[in-house]
Amino acid sequence: MTFDQDAVLAAIDRAVAKASQASTSWGESDAPVRAALLRGLALALEHNQAELVGIANDETGLGESRLNGEVARTVFQLRGFADVVDAGVPYRRVDDAAVAGPPPVGRPHLTRVQRPLGAVAVFCASNFPFAFSVLGGDTASALAAGCPVIVKAHAGHPALSRAVYALARQVVAEQGLPEGILTLVEGASRQSGVHLVQHPHIAAVAFTGSWQGGMALRKVANERPRPVPFYGELGSLNPLVALPAALQEQSDILAALLAGSITQGCGQFCTSPGVIVVLDDPASERFIEQLISAIRPIQTHRMLTPSIRAGFDHASTNVASNTHQLFQPMADGDGPAPRLYSVDAATFIANDALREEMFGPAALIVKATSVEQIEQVLGAIGGALTTTLWGLEQDSEPNRALARAAQAIAGRVLFAGVPTGVAICAAQQHGGPWPSSTAPQNTSVGYAAIERFLRPVALQDAPAWLFNGQA
Amino acid sequence: MTFDQDAVLAAIDRAVAKASQASTSWGESDAPVRAALLRGLALALEHNQAELVGIANDETGLGESRLNGEVARTVFQLRGFADVVDAGVPYRRVDDAAVAGPPPVGRPHLTRVQRPLGAVAVFCASNFPFAFSVLGGDTASALAAGCPVIVKAHAGHPALSRAVYALARQVVAEQGLPEGILTLVEGASRQSGVHLVQHPHIAAVAFTGSWQGGMALRKVANERPRPVPFYGELGSLNPLVALPAALQEQSDILAALLAGSITQGCGQFCTSPGVIVVLDDPASERFIEQLISAIRPIQTHRMLTPSIRAGFDHASTNVASNTHQLFQPMADGDGPAPRLYSVDAATFIANDALREEMFGPAALIVKATSVEQIEQVLGAIGGALTTTLWGLEQDSEPNRALARAAQAIAGRVLFAGVPTGVAICAAQQHGGPWPSSTAPQNTSVGYAAIERFLRPVALQDAPAWLFNGQA
Numbered sequence: 001m002t003f004d005q006d007a008v009l010a011a012i013d014r015a016v017a018k019a020s021q022a023s024t025s026w027g028e029s030d031a032p033v034r035a036a037l038l039r040g041l042a043l044a045l046e047h048n049q050a051e052l053v054g055i056a057n058d059e060t061g062l063g064e065s066r067l068n069g070e071v072a073r074t075v076f077q078l079r080g081f082a083d084v085v086d087a088g089v090p091y092r093r094v095d096d097a098a099v100a101g102p103p104p105v106g107r108p109h110l111t112r113v114q115r116p117l118g119a120v121a122v123f124c125a126s127n128f129p130f131a132f133s134v135l136g137g138d139t140a141s142a143l144a145a146g147c148p149v150i151v152k153a154h155a156g157h158p159a160l161s162r163a164v165y166a167l168a169r170q171v172v173a174e175q176g177l178p179e180g181i182l183t184l185v186e187g188a189s190r191q192s193g194v195h196l197v198q199h200p201h202i203a204a205v206a207f208t209g210s211w212q213g214g215m216a217l218r219k220v221a222n223e224r225p226r227p228v229p230f231y232g233e234l235g236s237l238n239p240l241v242a243l244p245a246a247l248q249e250q251s252d253i254l255a256a257l258l259a260g261s262i263t264q265g266c267g268q269f270c271t272s273p274g275v276i277v278v279l280d281d282p283a284s285e286r287f288i289e290q291l292i293s294a295i296r297p298i299q300t301h302r303m304l305t306p307s308i309r310a311g312f313d314h315a316s317t318n319v320a321s322n323t324h325q326l327f328q329p330m331a332d333g334d335g336p337a338p339r340l341y342s343v344d345a346a347t348f349i350a351n352d353a354l355r356e357e358m359f360g361p362a363a364l365i366v367k368a369t370s371v372e373q374i375e376q377v378l379g380a381i382g383g384a385l386t387t388t389l390w391g392l393e394q395d396s397e398p399n400r401a402l403a404r405a406a407q408a409i410a411g412r413v414l415f416a417g418v419p420t421g422v423a424i425c426a427a428q429q430h431g432g433p434w435p436s437s438t439a440p441q442n443t444s445v446g447y448a449a450i451e452r453f454l455r456p457v458a459l460q461d462a463p464a465w466l467f468n469g470q471a
Numbered sequence: 472m473t474f475d476q477d478a479v480l481a482a483i484d485r486a487v488a489k490a491s492q493a494s495t496s497w498g499e500s501d502a503p504v505r506a507a508l509l510r511g512l513a514l515a516l517e518h519n520q521a522e523l524v525g526i527a528n529d530e531t532g533l534g535e536s537r538l539n540g541e542v543a544r545t546v547f548q549l550r551g552f553a554d555v556v557d558a559g560v561p562y563r564r565v566d567d568a569a570v571a572g573p574p575p576v577g578r579p580h581l582t583r584v585q586r587p588l589g590a591v592a593v594f595c596a597s598n599f600p601f602a603f604s605v606l607g608g609d610t611a612s613a614l615a616a617g618c619p620v621i622v623k624a625h626a627g628h629p630a631l632s633r634a635v636y637a638l639a640r641q642v643v644a645e646q647g648l649p650e651g652i653l654t655l656v657e658g659a660s661r662q663s664g665v666h667l668v669q670h671p672h673i674a675a676v677a678f679t680g681s682w683q684g685g686m687a688l689r690k691v692a693n694e695r696p697r698p699v700p701f702y703g704e705l706g707s708l709n710p711l712v713a714l715p716a717a718l719q720e721q722s723d724i725l726a727a728l729l730a731g732s733i734t735q736g737c738g739q740f741c742t743s744p745g746v747i748v749v750l751d752d753p754a755s756e757r758f759i760e761q762l763i764s765a766i767r768p769i770q771t772h773r774m775l776t777p778s779i780r781a782g783f784d785h786a787s788t789n790v791a792s793n794t795h796q797l798f799q800p801m802a803d804g805d806g807p808a809p810r811l812y813s814v815d816a817a818t819f820i821a822n823d824a825l826r827e828e829m830f831g832p833a834a835l836i837v838k839a840t841s842v843e844q845i846e847q848v849l850g851a852i853g854g855a856l857t858t859t860l861w862g863l864e865q866d867s868e869p870n871r872a873l874a875r876a877a878q879a880i881a882g883r884v885l886f887a888g889v890p891t892g893v894a895i896c897a898a899q900q901h902g903g904p905w906p907s908s909t910a911p912q913n914t915s916v917g918y919a920a921i922e923r924f925l926r927p928v929a930l931q932d933a934p935a936w937l938f939n940g941q942a
Contacts, residue, residue, distance in 0.1 A: 076575035096898040104547035107894035226905045395936035407928050416932040423578035427567040429929035434697045441926050455912050457878050458900035461887040465866035
């Protein structure tokens with residue numbers, strides 16, 4: 001499907017105008033109204049799950065099992081944000097009573113409240129057609145904050161986007177809410193994305209996607225006459241450090257787990273482990289052999305789009321040309337066959353090109369000669385959504401140093417398991433230092449995501465009526 | 472005093488290197504250590520108050536009474552942040568226990584902690600030589616967060632900056648802490664500011680100053696290879712709306728209060744009320760006459776720097792040329808004589824040039840014909856640190872609309888009193904929508920200011936030892 005650009009831009013203008021009109025009433029809506037919408041949207045997804053998963057599978061090839069799991073996650077998330085609303089999070093206040101006398105001790109009565117920013121543009125991801133799409137986490141958290149949402153559909157699953165939006169629109173109408181609370185715009189051109197981000201009535205942007213696309217839109221958001229927050233979740237290498245201490249026993253089980261994580265969803269996860277760091281040690285060598293055995297025969301499904309496939313081939317060829325290929329990949333099936341490369345840590349640290357993300361079923365093994373050198377590898381990566389550390393059970397100075405280095409570069413640090421799979425809860429942090437996120441003090445998954453769309457206002461000597469009947 | 476630029480840049484590099492070296496130990500310091508430093512700094516200011524105020528008065532001309540008040544505020548603020556540290560704010564955790572079973576309900580154990588960003592560059596303000604300078608709120612909140620601070624002294628009070636820094640350095644040494652926790656750099660050139668903001672080991676920037684200066688440095692911060700948060704508090708018009716309901720009785724008292732606020736510190740406050748909005752009404756006319764009588768004879772002290780004086784003359788001449796001058800100002804004394812201008816709301820809304828900040832003892836009275844037009848005036852201003860609303864005691868739809876419009880454009884909304892004077896407490900919000908702040912979801916005054924320098928990290932399945940002996 002192609003789009004007439006003028007029509008696309010006009011549709012964006014209409015959607016933002018509707019959102020803007022809805023922003024006062026939605027921003028002042030009370031908790032029961034807001035939570036009911038979120039729960040209504042969850043229920044609509046559940047009631048139409050089979051049909052939606054069918055559409056999604058046709059468009060993305062991600063498989064029904066994965067897609068059913070993703071719907072469950074999306075529904076759980078919508079209900080979770082309804083609970084956050086019921087708990088009063090967007091309505092919370094900090095109240096400081098007046099103190100008589102001169103300053104600094106004396107002060108007026110101050111009440112700190114949170115106000116929604118206004119209309120939010122949500123750019124959907126290709127790789128999570130439910131959980132980071134029309135009714136995904138960005139939408140759920142913005143609605144919970146009291147912000148209307150304009151969803152920019154991803155061109156990789158247009159029919160699904162329309163089907164989900166049609167359900168959502170019906171829920172909005174049934175609940176007697178203004179249409180502008182949630183609108184969908186299509187048209188995948190760079191021009192239309194820029195138009196949306198530049199729109200004067202857009203108050204914030206949430207984006208999940210590529211580094212290139214995110215960086216371009218971040219620049220647009222920053223250079224507006226009135227800049228707006230740009231919450232971009234971009235690419236990430238997600239280093240996983242496997243110390244010999246973790247590889248003494250049952251390393252074959254860990255190898256199988258890691259092979260599954262690298263190839264899960266054909267490697268199309270922002271949390272996919274792309275760099276595996278080991279120490280020069282016999283246990284590491286055995287583990288690498290086990291990893292090769294585990295990953296080599298894995299059959300992947302087709303990639304989401306031809307351009308993602310082309311990008312993976314390009315990136316993996318680049319990495320291959322500067323590293324050692326650990327085995328000859330099998331013939332490609334529907335998706336590319338898994339690949340593993342290996343390089344010494346000094347070369348990895350010295351060569352920027354090796355830190356290009358391979359978005360697909362591949363990883364680069366980096367061999368370090370010391371824990372200090374592992375810290376340098378992490379420092380060279382600089383920023384990642386996750387860093388995983390295996391083998392830190394003992395309290396020791398080297399382990400503390402490694403934990404410190406991992407926290408310095410990551411939003412989430414795992415001490416067991418694999419980074420794919422991001423739990424939805426209050427403690428979650430999905431957003432790491434640059435370049436993995438453009439706003440690493442914020443998260444796009446978990447309940448703290450609501451904070452992105454709220455702005456504090458201090459009310460000084462406010463009359464009592466201001467707190468009655470207004471959210 | 473002039474500076475050799477190469478020497479200035481080398482001094483910045485040395486200071487950042489020291490700060491960077493100190494960042495791990497300071498970032499992991501426990502609450503007693505961190506709070507003791509903040510309290511030690513407060514005590515050093517108190518013990519040397521008379522001498523410091525003398526130096527400050529010579530350099531700034533702000534007057535001993537005001538400067539003694541500012542020291543008290545600065546001391547209060549340092550101790551307040553010590554209390555925030557003692558209360559565990561920078562060490563707080565959100566803990567989600569593991570839940571058995573498959574996702575989305577099942578999850579690993581996750582602990583969300585806060586980690587300090589690293590070395591923070593603090594650009595001092597001219598107009599608060601204590602409270603927004605070497606040991607001001609940015610420094611106090613960054614140190615409380617666990618971040619070393621590099622203070623960029625303001626050229627308007629170099630001797631004071633050095634004297635305060637000498638005391639601070641002594642406190643740091645006496646407490647056995649590394650020198651790099653707090654360093655001072657001088658040299659007021661644009662080049663040196665850019666060099667500091669671009670330094671790869673700078674993790675965040677706090678800036679209080681002019682719109683032009685702040686915007687230039689924000690661009691530098693955003694365009695670094697690794698962008699860093701730029702917390703800029705820039706100019707603000709601080710509209711004050713005086714409805715007839717507030718002016719029926721004792722409006723002479725309000726006029727005197729407002730005249731004092733407009734001229735306080737020779738109008739050199741970022742919260743100085745620069746636009747006074749009234750309705751076309753006899754009570755408003757009487758109030759304007761009372762304001763003229765109150766403000767005309769006020770003698771101001773000299774302005775902080777010749778360039779601030781030149782900027783005020785330029786801005787007030789610009790406003791004068793498009794508005795009605797309400798009275799012939801008295802002859803200038805040490806500082807410029809107060810000025811008042813008047814314009815109708817339609818002209819104010821239509822003419823961008825009238826929204827230029829007059830940083831000095833002047834205000835523009837805007838006459839509106841309806842509450843709706845007042846809302847449009849606020850909308851045209853767009854962003855301000857404060858908005859003051861007088862006469863909203865009654866709950867009514869127009870008053871709700873006005874309160875909503877004020878909250879949409881301001882970080883603090885006052886319903887009584889004047890905006891100058893910013894209480895230091897948990898509920899405070901000093902930072903409004905663009906262009907008054909570059910990061911309106913953050914505050915530079917009050918205890919929430921600490922959040923600017925912390926970044927969340929989710930620890931997944933962390934070993935118990937990680938929470939022992941590490942802050």
